[in-house]
Each structure stands twice: as structure tokens, then as C-alpha cells.
Amino acid sequence: MGAGARPGSSCLGRWAQPNVAGFYFGCGDYSSGVALTYGIYRCPAFLPLPSPTMSSNSAMASSITLPVEEVHHVNPELSLTPPARAFFPLNSRNSSTHTLVVPEPAHEAPTSVASTHDSDDDEDEITVPDKKGNRAYRFLRWNFGSVYRRIFTIAFLANIACLIFVILNSVLTGAALTPQTCATAVSANILAALFIRNEHTVNAMFKVFVLFPAKAPLSVRRAFAKVYSYGGIHSGCGVASFFWFVLFLVVLTAEMDRPSSALRAYILLDSYLIGLLLFLIIAFAHPRARVLLHNWFEGTHRFLGWSVVLLFWALVMMLAEDSSDAANIPYAASVVMTPSFWMLIVITALVAYPWTRLRLRDVEAEAMSAHVVKLNFDFADVHYGQAVRLTDAPLRETHAFAVIPNPAAPTAADAEKGQVKGLSNAGKKGFSVLVSNAGDWTDKIIKNPPKKIWTRGVPQYGVLRVAGLFEPCIVIATGSGIGPCLSLFVQKPDHPVRIIWSTQRPAETYGQAVIDTIYKADPNAVIIDTKKTGRPDLVAITYRIWESSRRQAGIAQIENAGGKKMGPCEAVVIISNQKVTRKVVYGLESRGIPAYGAIFDS
Known part of the structure; x- marks a missing residue:
């Protein structure tokens, strides 16, 4: 059982064991802080993947849903609704053609867990189409x-x-x-x-x-x-x-x-x-x-x-x-x-x-793990999608980091739901940035967090800001790319989004509060632990969510955290490194899906 999961959790029972592929689908109960830290996180039920050694057809034919054992002595507030279907990427080495298998429910869920049923059960698989035109086009x-x-x-x-x-x-x-x-x-x-x-x-x-x-x-x-x-x-x-x-x-x-x-x-x-x-x-x-x-x-x-x-x-x-x-x-x-x-x-x-506008600022460092440090500033309020330039040697180098606005002060209702955990600096003026190990400079900052650091210029908008134009919008992040995305989730918690986050050991590296924030923005978020699963096919996963949002079944019927009905997705925004960003944007745009990612021209 992953870190943070409690024995007796109603979404796991005794079936929370890894399958051959090492994938997990766990619950992201942001109100109670429960979340698995293995494989793919999906809220709120666990489903096994077919063996990776199977062919697409055999895998689809043998896909099953393991029963969720009814657990007694469970707090009713923690009872979660299992999704009607879940998706699994196959043949992720080649993003040109993929079949995403949707396993059939094995049986009706126990009475202690509300069950759901798709109105379109005959749509059991979505094939990612070939790219449009020839290579030259x-x-x-x-x-x-x-x-x-x-x-x-x-x-x-x-x-x-x-x-x-x-x-x-x-x-x-x-x-x-x-x-x-x-x-x-x-x-x-x-x-x-x-x-x-x-x-x-x-x-x-x-x-x-x-x-x-x-x-x-x-x-x-x-x-x-x-x-x-x-x-x-x-x-x-x-x-x-x-x-x-x-x-x-x-x-x-x-x-x-x-x-x-x-x-x-x-x-x-x-x-x-x-x-x-x-x-x-x-x-x-x-x-x-x-x-x-x-x-x-x-x-x-x-x-x-x-x-x-x-x-x-x-x-x-x-x-x-x-x-x-x-x-x-x-x-x-x-x-x-x-x-x-x-x-x-x-x-x-x-x-x-x-x-x-060069200033030496006070900074408070929070060590989130051996690979990530959170730097807290209090000199300005910021907006989602902005970045600030930091440096310890102004004439030698500066580095742009996406800002995360401080969350609003928790209400009494939030306290009752347990949503105040990990909300550092909530209700205070300022913002924070996540610094992950991506080179010599970031490694130095993580190992020896500064008490003061230089900032230059004013916070500047970047590509994530365009996510606010689309409702709903699919937001993809890899690794520390979740930092810019958190600014949107914190400042616009009711903005309809679908979230895909691929990283190593998400809970251990970034902390449970980050995962809770993600699930609060999108209760059906997909969080992939690449340490267990390897690098996923983000193009195929995104296409599955995109296409499903256009059908009157499955995840097209979900609601966001604010209770707003999620209609067809309008665009995709990705925050990742240069190689992954270009690959995903190209893979989606060449299949007719509008995708937006950083240019990396500076």
C-alpha cells in the first residue's frame, strides 16, 4: 500500500496489490488526504492493467475489474464513487497508432459504494488515428x-x-x-x-x-x-x-x-x-x-x-x-x-x-523532498500563468520560475473537510515557486536553500495563461512542470480542467498537499508514477480524454470540483521540457487537436 493510504480505505479493500505491469489506479480523496503513490492515480477506484505481454486483442478480451471488497467500519464520508470505466495505454512505444482499452465492469459495486453505469457501453475502445497528411505536409x-x-x-x-x-x-x-x-x-x-x-x-x-x-x-x-x-x-x-x-x-x-x-x-x-x-x-x-x-x-x-x-x-x-x-x-x-x-x-x-527592478528579496525555503524545494515570497501578489526571474548572481545568469499564488484562507467548511492540510501561507500576501533538480544551479539551491535571493523585472505571463481561454481545458504536466499548473488550480479552482501529470514518485517528491490540490481541481485527474510504469504515451492518453469528452458517456458526464458539468474539451496545454512539449504538441496538432506549449526561444 502506498504512502498515505490508510488500511480499511473504502476504495482499496484488500485488492490494492500491484499487477504485472506495475500500474495502480487509486483514489485521490483530497478531503481526507488519502492517495496512492504508485503507478497511475485515478479517482476513485482501483482497476488492474492487462499484462503488457498480451497483444491488444487478447488484452482487451481478458480485461476485467477486480471486485472491491466491501469494508465495514468505514466512515461514510470517505465512501467514494468508482468510475464506470478507466483507460489503459497500450503499445506506448509508438505514438502513431494506439488502442486504448476500456475494461468492462465485472459486476455491480457493493451497496456501500454508489455504482455508476455508462449510457454507451458499446464504445469499448478508442483508436488513436494516424497523423494527418504525409510527412512533408x-x-x-x-x-x-x-x-x-x-x-x-x-x-x-x-x-x-x-x-x-x-x-x-x-x-x-x-x-x-x-x-x-x-x-x-x-x-x-x-x-x-x-x-x-x-x-x-x-x-x-x-x-x-x-x-x-x-x-x-x-x-x-x-x-x-x-x-x-x-x-x-x-x-x-x-x-x-x-x-x-x-x-x-x-x-x-x-x-x-x-x-x-x-x-x-x-x-x-x-x-x-x-x-x-x-x-x-x-x-x-x-x-x-x-x-x-x-x-x-x-x-x-x-x-x-x-x-x-x-x-x-x-x-x-x-x-x-x-x-x-x-x-x-x-x-x-x-x-x-x-x-x-x-x-x-x-x-x-x-x-x-x-x-x-533588481531587488534582493527575503525568501523562506520549504524542503518538500530531496529533489524539490519550495521558495516562499511575500513581496507581491501574482496571477496564474506568470513567472518570476530569480538569481544568486545577477550578472551571470537568471532563471525563470512559474509562480504559485498563495491560496485563499481556508473557510470553516474547508476545515471540516480536512482541506487545510499543507496550505502553507494560506490567506497571506505573496507567492511561491517550486525548484526541482534540473541542473547545477537548481541542485545548489535545493541543497543549500538561500535566505535571500535576487529577483529581476516584474512577473511575466507565459503559455499557461492561455488555459483560461478554454472551458474545459486539458492540462498536461511532467515533473516540476506541475508548478505553473498549480497556479491555475489554486487561483481558479472552479475553472473546468482535466489534468494529466506524469512524474516519478509524486507524493514522495512533491508532497501530499500538491496531490490534494490536483484532485480538488479535477477529481478524475490522472497522475502517473513513472518510477513504476515507465514513461507513458501522453499523446494517446490525452487523445482518449479528448475523444471521450465528446461522447455522452464515461468521463464526459463528470463534474468538476465546483459541480459544473464538463463538456467537450476545447484545447490542450502542456508544461514540460522541450523534447516532450514538442512531441506532444506535434502529435496532437497533427491529429486535429489544438495544443499549446512553450516555445523555448530564450
Whole structure:
């Protein structure tokens, strides 16, 4: 019996023993703190899996429901209703085609446990369909043709079109193309790239696009939910600025092939140095280099970026001086007449602003396990879907962590139901973050929790915020990805969701309070202990829930914690690592299910 399960619990009886596959379906009684810590958690009955050595057909034919022994001397408040059906992923190694078997109930449940019955018992299996189209179509549609890349392409090609137009106009009309014109285009693109990354810009976009009423057309909400792909503007304009700067160097070199003064020699030296730094920034920002050399990516983006801004200031000032001499006008007049001068002021402000919000904060650490620590802050109230940047060495590295708003103060009814256990800082101002072991920095924080830590900037919205657009929404998390999801479950406990969480030893690693919170948000949540089951096929499991929500049977009839009827699911949001996120989003979108996951572009 798993940790936290009590002898005599009405949902287990004496049948709570692992089967060959190592899967468990246990109860998530969030009111009493009862939950199994093995295999797959399902509320509120235990069902065995067919042996993994069976074929799909034989497994389906031999699927049975072990009887739940009636237990005497049980508190009636702990009596739970077993689900009419449960699902089991088969052939999880290949997500292209799967059959999810729904075992038939063996017999009517004992009188001490209320029984349910599906109105559509002949729908005993759901086959996950093949992906749409051929491989080339899928690559162009959902991989290379992702919304992020479409935005990047629009931003980049728009700049290339303008660049070609400027060149052709100069050739056809004979009008000289000046370095100042190219410099203006460079500074405009750098300004756009920085502006779209500003925390307040991002938060404003999410407020405009995500705070849309649920009654708006679903197609509109699904389109607006891609707002988190705004990074395509940043990268598109950033790459375009380099191409404009190459043109700037060509024009400048042709105009100053023989520098007549030391000033022009300095202009050429400064310009080629900026070009080199821009190339290095873009090279290390390439997706492959960003993954393999992430620390180098952060360092070049920060320090070389600052260097480019400083060198660009010097370049603009020197170009203004050179222009004032040629036009015989005052230097000050030449400066204020330069568009790049005004844009550089805004660029500098955008670079400096987050650092003006650098603060050393008090933090209270709660060790949840040897692999996870909870950091509690009290300096601000936050909203679900936001992240805060933390660091112990501000100039070296910063790390974004999803915030979990402090839960509301428990009511008398919560106390009667036992729902106050584990609610640390309930009713207080502030928030918390979960730090799990994912590298050297997080390992250091877990082993030696700090009493003070630096925060930079303001909390910023992320992809989980789009879950609020859909009712109900399937929320998938793996490992510590449950942290961002908890912010939604805590702050919007009545928002209809279906939850899938895959992690190792969930109760031991993250604590019973986390599991209780999940079951409070979705009493039929699926929690998978990968230590017992191995890595599940999340695409197949999600498709089963998605398809079942569209049928008038099984889990389509369930209600959320607030008693609201759960209709067809409208979208899927996943919080996981880059590999799993891309695999699941691609696997679902290529089967016609709208899915949303982080871009991992920073």
C-alpha cells in the first residue's frame, strides 16, 4: 500500500496489490488526504492493467475489474464513487497508432459504494488515428510552419522586401543610398526586437488576447491563444537588423574607401566591430546552439548586446559629426535630426529597465523532498500563468520560475473537510515557486536553500495563461512542470480542467498537499508514477480524454470540483521540457487537436 493510504480505505479493500505491469489506479480523496503513490492515480477506484505481454486483442478480451471488497467500519464520508470505466495505454512505444482499452465492469459495486453505469457501453475502445497528411505536409504545417516561424518569416521577409526596394530605388533613380538610411533601419529593428520582449509589453499582449470572454467564437480564442509565439517578432527583427547592417557596411565602405580623416577611420572600425558582435549574437542564438551552449547563449546575448548598444551610440554620434561637417550645420542640429539617436534613447531605456527592478528579496525555503524545494515570497501578489526571474548572481545568469499564488484562507467548511492540510501561507500576501533538480544551479539551491535571493523585472505571463481561454481545458504536466499548473488550480479552482501529470514518485517528491490540490481541481485527474510504469504515451492518453469528452458517456458526464458539468474539451496545454512539449504538441496538432506549449526561444 502506498504512502498515505490508510488500511480499511473504502476504495482499496484488500485488492490494492500491484499487477504485472506495475500500474495502480487509486483514489485521490483530497478531503481526507488519502492517495496512492504508485503507478497511475485515478479517482476513485482501483482497476488492474492487462499484462503488457498480451497483444491488444487478447488484452482487451481478458480485461476485467477486480471486485472491491466491501469494508465495514468505514466512515461514510470517505465512501467514494468508482468510475464506470478507466483507460489503459497500450503499445506506448509508438505514438502513431494506439488502442486504448476500456475494461468492462465485472459486476455491480457493493451497496456501500454508489455504482455508476455508462449510457454507451458499446464504445469499448478508442483508436488513436494516424497523423494527418504525409510527412512533408506535416513538417511544413506543424513543424517548420509553426506560428512562431510564421511570425518570424513575416517579420524577416518584410524587412528583406524593404531592403530590396531601397536598393532598387537607388539603382533606378540614381539617388545615393546613405549610411544614415541603413543605420535607421538597423536601429528600428533592434528597437522592435527589444520592445516585444519587455515584460510590460508581454503582459499587455496577454491581457488583450487572453482575457477574452469564454463566449467568443472558439476559432478566435484558439487563434489568440498563440499569443505566446510573440518571440518570432524578436528573432525576425533581430536577424533582419544584421542584414540591414551588412548593407550599411557595404554603403559605408564604398563611401569611405579612403578615409580622409581620423574620424572616418574610427567610424569604419566601430562599424565592423558592431557587425562582428551582431554575427556572434545571432550565431549563438540559433536554436541548436542555444540548446547545446545555453550559458554561452545567455552570456553573448547579454554582454555582447550591451556592447553593441554602446558601440552604436558611438557610431551615431560620429556619423552625426561627419554629416555636420559635410552639410556645414551645427553638431547638435545634426544629432537631433538623426532618427537613430531618438531610437537609441528608447533602446537604452528598454535594456536598462529590468535592472532597475533588481531587488534582493527575503525568501523562506520549504524542503518538500530531496529533489524539490519550495521558495516562499511575500513581496507581491501574482496571477496564474506568470513567472518570476530569480538569481544568486545577477550578472551571470537568471532563471525563470512559474509562480504559485498563495491560496485563499481556508473557510470553516474547508476545515471540516480536512482541506487545510499543507496550505502553507494560506490567506497571506505573496507567492511561491517550486525548484526541482534540473541542473547545477537548481541542485545548489535545493541543497543549500538561500535566505535571500535576487529577483529581476516584474512577473511575466507565459503559455499557461492561455488555459483560461478554454472551458474545459486539458492540462498536461511532467515533473516540476506541475508548478505553473498549480497556479491555475489554486487561483481558479472552479475553472473546468482535466489534468494529466506524469512524474516519478509524486507524493514522495512533491508532497501530499500538491496531490490534494490536483484532485480538488479535477477529481478524475490522472497522475502517473513513472518510477513504476515507465514513461507513458501522453499523446494517446490525452487523445482518449479528448475523444471521450465528446461522447455522452464515461468521463464526459463528470463534474468538476465546483459541480459544473464538463463538456467537450476545447484545447490542450502542456508544461514540460522541450523534447516532450514538442512531441506532444506535434502529435496532437497533427491529429486535429489544438495544443499549446512553450516555445523555448530564450
